[in-house]
Amino acid sequence: MTTTTASPADSDAAAFAAAEETYRAYVEALNAVDLADPSTFEPVYALTTGEILESDRKALSGYNASGVTMSGRTEVKEVVPHSVDGDVAELYVCIDVSSVTLTNADGESMVPPDREPIQAMLVTAERDPQLDTGALLIDVVSTLEGPTCD
Template sequence: MFVRRRHAVAAVLAVALLTTGCGSPASSPTPEPTATAPSPTDSDTAAFAAAEATYRAYVDALNAVDLSDPTTFEPVYALTTGDVQEADREALSNYNSQNVTVSGSSRTTSIEFAGSVQQDRVQLAVCLDVSTVEVRAADGESLVSPERVPIQSLLVTVEETNGGHPVIVRIEGREGNPTC
């Protein structure tokens, strides 16, 4: 499902997340599993915690999107930059203009530290459950691929901006451990 080139991956994954992650928020939030312990250093632990919180906020923002109301897109954009933000803007705008509807929500099943913190960048190994999400065209036809994997295995890169605000700079498919 994921294309290997960086720009295509960002666009495809943003669409995958949007087609698997938007919709009205659940009536009662599902408790999130505890993440695996990150590196023992205090700075790495703090960086991991900030990156994890940013990604969880991103999934929450996508789950809260109302495709008929572009003002609900802004929290998604606030948590991204670069190619990820560009792909999100394009996908959300297209869905809005095509009267696409989404039901269900994505749920993060695990987030693990995927290596050392380098130059204010943290990589997260994420498992995202998209099994309950339905995406429908204006005519009611499903837009979800029959080959969609119910739990997506992702590598998410979060970077701290000059203002100290962490944002998602890359989301791509991931292979290997931890398996989802």
């Protein structure tokens, strides 16, 4: 009987894969949000933990209470592995937000006129093999590092 043990490279690849799968699921969950229906927020919350969970709860409930509407879709354009430390993986991600609009209750756009249509993000996720996606997001922030997103 032959047994093999996972190499650090295998472990890193699994951490990156789980982080990417979780981030893609997060983007899809955000794309499916109806700001008028708080039950649609739950899939977003299920993919996050810590500060990002609290930030998403505050933002989505605030938009709901203020009558903000959202349309369009965020598209993941590129994912580049950055680093792994144990079960925590970081990815550079390029997203296209060009079609996403936020409109306040008065019908005015809340999107800054100088918003970049393609944005670079640093995504941090922690592996948890018991989850369907294999990880939870612990941070998603804009970044000037990583690949050039265009």
